[in-house]
Amino acid sequence: MSTDVTTDPPHTSPPGEPSESKPGPLARLGTWAGTHRRWMFAIWAVLVIGLGAAAPSVFSSLAGAGWQANGSESVQVRELAQEHFGGNSSAAVQVVLNSPDGPLDPAAQNEILTELRAIADGDDRFAAVIDPQPGMTVSPDGRTAIAIIGANASTDDMVKAVDDHKAEITALATDDVEVYPTGASALWSDFNKANHDAMIKAEMISWPLTLAIMVVAFGSVVAAGLPLLLTLAGLVASAGALVLLNAVTPISVWAMNFAMMFALALGIDYALFMVARFRTAYAQAREKYDDKTAALRATAETMDTAGKAILLSGLTVLVSLSAVLMVPAPAVRTMAVGIMLAVTFVLAASLTLLPAVLAALGGKVNAGSLPWTKKAHHHHGHSPLFTKWGKFLDRRPWAPAIVAVGILIALALPVFGIKVAMPSIAVVPEDAPVRQGYEVVAAQMGPGAPGMLTIIAPESEAAEATEILTANGDIAAVMPAQPAGDGSGLAMIQAMPKVDPSDESMGATVDTLRADLPGSVLVGGPASENLDLQNALNTWFPRVAATILALGFLLLLVALRAPVIALLGTVVSLLSTAAAFGVAKLIFGDGIGADLLGFDPQGFLNGWGPVFFFAMIFAIAMDYTVFLLATAKEHYERHGDARQAQQDAMGQSGRIIFAAAAVMVAVFFSFALADPLPPKEMGIILGVAVLLDALLIRLILLPAILRVSHHGAWWCPKWLDRILPTISFKH
Known part of the structure; x- marks a missing residue:
């Protein structure tokens, strides 16, 4: 029915003239990077080596706390306690002495307290030790006593002090007396360590898995290796930058965990889009030019088309995350800063380093091709399978669209019963000293004793x-x-x-x-600090979500110059986000599948989840929306046939979106194997979001909407057309 419109290099000008008479700024950047590639490699080498020198210390130097609502009543209490009451604040370290066989022996207790004072005196971050007080910090049966090492530093420094002295304090235990450091600072210390170990384990699983998916998607070892190389450069640079930034202002250690995960997923997405586009453009250019010229022309065309989509997508991600900076909680803000840094570096590498590498490789980009990929090159980047699917949706758009919307609405419904709260002690491994101490105090002095x-x-x-x-x-x-x-x-x-x-x-x-x-x-007190933070997160969530939606819509509107499809693109992204939260409520709230995934449900979602996951899921959803719609717009600008544009977009970007989603799902689900609950929660929610988004929205609902809305999708009122900047995806 349709002819493959991209078989011949398109001519927008009369046939005698080169069609690239006016290359756009990104095409010029691509050409410059290609012709000055040695400079580009040198700049990136200096950047990666320079920042990379600081990168190895990223987990040890970043801050461990910051989970508070700035300006809240509980933070005032902590500051007053620190200043006027010998550091007996929520950041103090509670050292639990417990004698399981009978009342504590006064001589043994004094010996441990003397050694505890020596530890406290040797570190400026600790204030004086407050001895156990009968009737207050000694259990009625005399078996358990709590000594308090006062806090004389910020919450972040107190977590580091516990990191440094935890083993020493635990080692004070004797045959008769157990010793456990507990309290909020000790909790964050154990919590951060457990999460860091889980993150590293997940990364070890996700990298090889990612490479395998990439080889299948690209069908060539060299092309598959490029995205990983690019992401690595972006990650190393952002890790180093976080360490330097931490010297200016405390950055949460969680910033790096999130940044690692997000940079890996997005870097691969961007490189996939660029490399796939380059291979198509190179194959076409090679029919006319020698290898070197073909490589440069293909690089310019790739930057002018895929480069624009990537720049727009990167901006959408940065804008979504910048909205999180409104929340007055240091840990939440710095997590957003960490991801934004990583995305910026990955985006910069995609638009400067990658074109230089592609121009240098030329035809060698297909080196190490696998046997089944030879056929694919004849279709000029169009996947036969996804082209067929595009044609099917062109003939029958309604039924698949209705089924997709039905599934998404059904999954989104549980969202209305979702509960959020700050994590309980259950998120720390059972063998962690802080949890053992907590359980002893609760058993001996009453359930409320750990949360005075x-x-x-x-x-x-x-x-x-x-x-x-x-x-x-x-x-x-x-x-x-x-x-x-x-x-x-x-x-x-x-x-x-x-x-x-x-x-x-x-x-x-x-x-x-x-x-x-x-x-x-x-x-x-610690429990009040958690509650005040939760209230701040609940208050700010609607504002953050509304800002993200508005900015996302505006970015799409400016890029596509089409209000109808920009609005529909934003609404369907919101639908997949709601469905992901609905699934999160079923798994983490109701405990469905908890045994299979290996965790005890808390009955709620961790408090920072909604704000943060909303920004991340929406950013990823918009990422794919941009890829698909930018490709459709490019074809529509070229031949003006709306139905054909939908089919071409599906044929050209369907396989890339599918492969990118497979990589993201693999990366995110590898975090679901973590023992601690927060990385597990993060991995599963983001993995489910990408799965739903790619399968139901990008590959069914959005193409069906393009088909049904026809020319209306690309309509723009004259007054709006005059005020919007001119952005074209046509090359």
Whole structure:
């Protein structure tokens, strides 16, 4: 029915003139990179080696904390406790001494405390050791006591201090007394280590798997190796840049974990798109020119078409993630910064280093070809299978589209029952000292003991505050008020809730206390810090999501100059995001498949998930939208036939989208094998999102929408046409 419109090099000008009479800025950049490739290689070598020198220390030098809502009541409490109460804040290290066989022997206890003081005195980050207080930090049966090493540094530095001294403190245990460092700083220390180990393990699995998928997708060893080389350059540079940035402002260690995962997935996407396009353009140019000229012309054409789509896609990802910077939580902000850095480096490598490599390789890009790929080159980059699928959707667009929408809506429905909360102690491995200490304290002193509330009041109001606390039915015990003793006129009261810090009712308890206590009295402690952060995340989520959607739509509108398809492209991306969260609710909220995936469901999604995953999933969804629509727009600009443009776009980009999605799913699902829950959650949610997005939206729904909307998809009112910048994908 249709003729392959890309078989002959298209002529937009009269046949006698070269069609590339006015190469665009990206085509010029590609030509420059190709002709000055030695310079390009030298620049990247200096960049990668220079920044790479700092890269190996990335996990040890990045910050471990930052999970707080800046400006919240609980952060004020922590700062006051640190300043006026000998560092007895939520960042202090609680050292649990436990004698399983009977009451603690005073001599053994004193010996351990003396050694503990020596450790604390030897590090400026620690304040003085606060001895166990009978009736407060000693269990009723005398078997368990808690000594507190005060915090004399920021939360980030306290996590590092625990990293440095954890083994030393645990080693104070004797045959009769167990010793466990616990508390928030120790929790983050163990938590970050478990996650780092899981990330490295997942990377080890995903790299070989990725290479295998790439070889199958490209059918050539050289072409398959290029994306990995490119991604590696981008990753090393961004790791080094994060270390340097961390010297200026603390960057969460999670920033690197996310950046590794995202840079690998996106770098491969971009390179796939570019290399596939280059091979087609090179095959066409080689019919007319010698190898060197053909390689340069193909590089320019690749940059003018695929390069534009990649630049637009990269900008969409950066814009989506920049919206996360609105959330006033340092860890969340720096995670976004980490990914943005990695994406920037990968994007820069795709648009400068890759064209230089392609121009240098020329025909050698197909070296190491596998037997079954010989046929594919005759189709000028069009996949016979996806061309057939495009034609099928052209004939019957409605049924597949309705089925796809039905599946997505069904999967998205559970979203309305989704619950979020900050992670509980269960996210740390069972053998971690912090969890063992936590469980001992909960068993010996009551479930609320590990999550003591810290109340700071003016001394004049301490008696009234104590009365209100004692009268509250959710509080199990109230400790006597302790004056600061430094002339500040403040007093600290510790109150033990009746429930575990992760219990759903904790939020209501803290809200009630804040409402009942006098206005000058502040409620804090580790559990309150988690609740305040959760509230901030919940407050900011709708704003972040709305910003991402609006900016995503605007970017598509500017690039495609077509309001109808820009709006529909944004809406279908939102649909796949909602479906991914619906699946997340079924798995992590309801525990469906938990045994198979090897985790204990918490009954909720980790608190930072919605804000962060929304930005990441939407960025990836828009990534594929851009690839498909930019290709369709290019063909539509060339011959003006909307139906043919949909088929050509499917034939040309279907296989690349399918291969890119397969790589992303492999990368993300390899993180699902991690033991700790957060990387598992991240891997599964992002993997499911990409799977749904590629199969149901990019390969069914969006092409069907293009077919049904016909010329309407590319319509643009005259007034809008006048104000939008002129961007063309035609080469």
